[in-house]
Amino acid sequence: MMQAPLEANDMQTGWLDSATAGFDYLIVGAGFAGSVLAERLARDAGKRVLVVDRRPHIGGNAYDRYDDAGVLIHPYGPHIFHTNSRDVFDYLSRFTAWRPYQHRVLASVDGQLLPIPINVDTVNRLYGLNLTAFQVEEFFASVAEPVEKVKTSEDVVVSKVGRDLYNKFFRGYTRKQWGLDPSELDASVTARVPTRTNRDDRYFADTYQAMPMHGYTRMFEAMLDHPNIKVMLNTDYREIQDFIPWQHMIYTGPVDAFFDYRYGKLPYRSLEFVHETHATEQFQAVGTVNYPNDYAYTRISEFKHITGQTHAQTSVVYEYPRAEGDPYYPVPRPENAELYRRYAQDVQNTPNVTFVGRLATYRYYNMDQVVAQALATYQKLLGGAAAETADTRSEVGSR
Numbered sequence: 001m002m003q004a005p006l007e008a009n010d011m012q013t014g015w016l017d018s019a020t021a022g023f024d025y026l027i028v029g030a031g032f033a034g035s036v037l038a039e040r041l042a043r044d045a046g047k048r049v050l051v052v053d054r055r056p057h058i059g060g061n062a063y064d065r066y067d068d069a070g071v072l073i074h075p076y077g078p079h080i081f082h083t084n085s086r087d088v089f090d091y092l093s094r095f096t097a098w099r100p101y102q103h104r105v106l107a108s109v110d111g112q113l114l115p116i117p118i119n120v121d122t123v124n125r126l127y128g129l130n131l132t133a134f135q136v137e138e139f140f141a142s143v144a145e146p147v148e149k150v151k152t153s154e155d156v157v158v159s160k161v162g163r164d165l166y167n168k169f170f171r172g173y174t175r176k177q178w179g180l181d182p183s184e185l186d187a188s189v190t191a192r193v194p195t196r197t198n199r200d201d202r203y204f205a206d207t208y209q210a211m212p213m214h215g216y217t218r219m220f221e222a223m224l225d226h227p228n229i230k231v232m233l234n235t236d237y238r239e240i241q242d243f244i245p246w247q248h249m250i251y252t253g254p255v256d257a258f259f260d261y262r263y264g265k266l267p268y269r270s271l272e273f274v275h276e277t278h279a280t281e282q283f284q285a286v287g288t289v290n291y292p293n294d295y296a297y298t299r300i301s302e303f304k305h306i307t308g309q310t311h312a313q314t315s316v317v318y319e320y321p322r323a324e325g326d327p328y329y330p331v332p333r334p335e336n337a338e339l340y341r342r343y344a345q346d347v348q349n350t351p352n353v354t355f356v357g358r359l360a361t362y363r364y365y366n367m368d369q370v371v372a373q374a375l376a377t378y379q380k381l382l383g384g385a386a387a388e389t390a391d392t393r394s395e396v397g398s399r
């Protein structure tokens, strides 16, 4: 039987009595980072774990649910699982079966829907050419702009495919997404999107590309289904940290919030998701269509492509980038990395708390990277736990 996630109100009524002995770990956040660590600590190491999330659900940003029409949607935007790590894939396979899925994205440019990442078909259809793979390499070389040292997101693209493709596919999209020109952003942002000289139109090239067969939330439920794991939702950890005994905290929320923004706020880019259901079986040809140059939204994703669900209706999500709102993307600029380094110093000086995950380490991580980071953190914690003495264990509830 699946253990029902606990609501904040359950605290008054029952399980807390049996928990007065305290928890070995207080885990803040029930996303990938928090859930992987909870699972390992409880199932593998026999620790007692309390997982707290201020949202009304588990899964963090990867949470999925059925909408009013009965279509499985991702409320926090489309999440496509892909990894080159066999360890990560094998680990998650303990909690879910998979449905093979290769994501495809088209970009709406000059009145056409063209494959992105840019490949030989993108170039041929945009310019009305008939180049071979070899010729397109020559084409890129002829239009590429020499850049002495690639530093910014603009440098990455113009040095590979020239200014016209940069302007049509990257400049507008990046300006919308980040509210900054690519010339003001680290190279890492656009370096994530490769350029291809073949006809491969898959968005990702990873070895493992698949979606959890019954969705992410079912997978998280299976991870957290253990008698040593208690889950408390709708609860900020600050509300309970001083009166539920715990020995070590694993924190997966924003690192600047943990330290009360003492050096100022770390800049994040946010998104507003506008969900729609349409009375038609299919809305668009592929999982995601990007709109680099038109409209206020960056892209539209249609979930049935991604989940494989069959349904007479279909649900889509529009993404509108925002300066304010939930923290989604750390803004990769040197001054922000510098500000993060100040918080990272304080992290080093907070021995009773381990910081894991995308927000706690102020890094753009994909889901598989967060799983890998959490598994590595577990190994480190185990090493530390072996050395733990009865004395340090008595520091209940302190930071």
Ligand SMILES: Cc1cc2nc3c(=O)[nH]c(=O)nc-3n(C[C@H](O)[C@H](O)[C@H](O)COP(=O)(O)OP(=O)(O)OC[C@H]3O[C@@H](n4cnc5c(N)ncnc54)[C@H](O)[C@@H]3O)c2cc1C
Residues within 6 Å of the ligand: 028, 029, 030, 031, 032, 033, 034, 052, 053, 054, 055, 059, 060, 061, 062, 076, 077, 078, 079, 080, 081, 082, 235, 236, 237, 238, 252, 253, 254, 271, 328, 329, 356, 357, 358, 359, 365, 366, 367, 368, 370
């Ligand atoms: C729009 C979008 C699309 C994405 N698409 C993909 C994709 O296609 N493929 C991919 O691999 N990755 C994708 N990602 C990245 C993916 O979402 C993350 O890698 C992953 O969710 C990070 O897991 P996490 O546990 O570190 O953080 P989160 O999932 O953010 O979990 C942190 C949790 O901590 C909780 N929390 C924070 N503060 C507190 C507090 N004070 N008290 C209690 N709880 C707290 C939050 O409520 C949250 O649930 C995408 C991200 C976004 C924003």
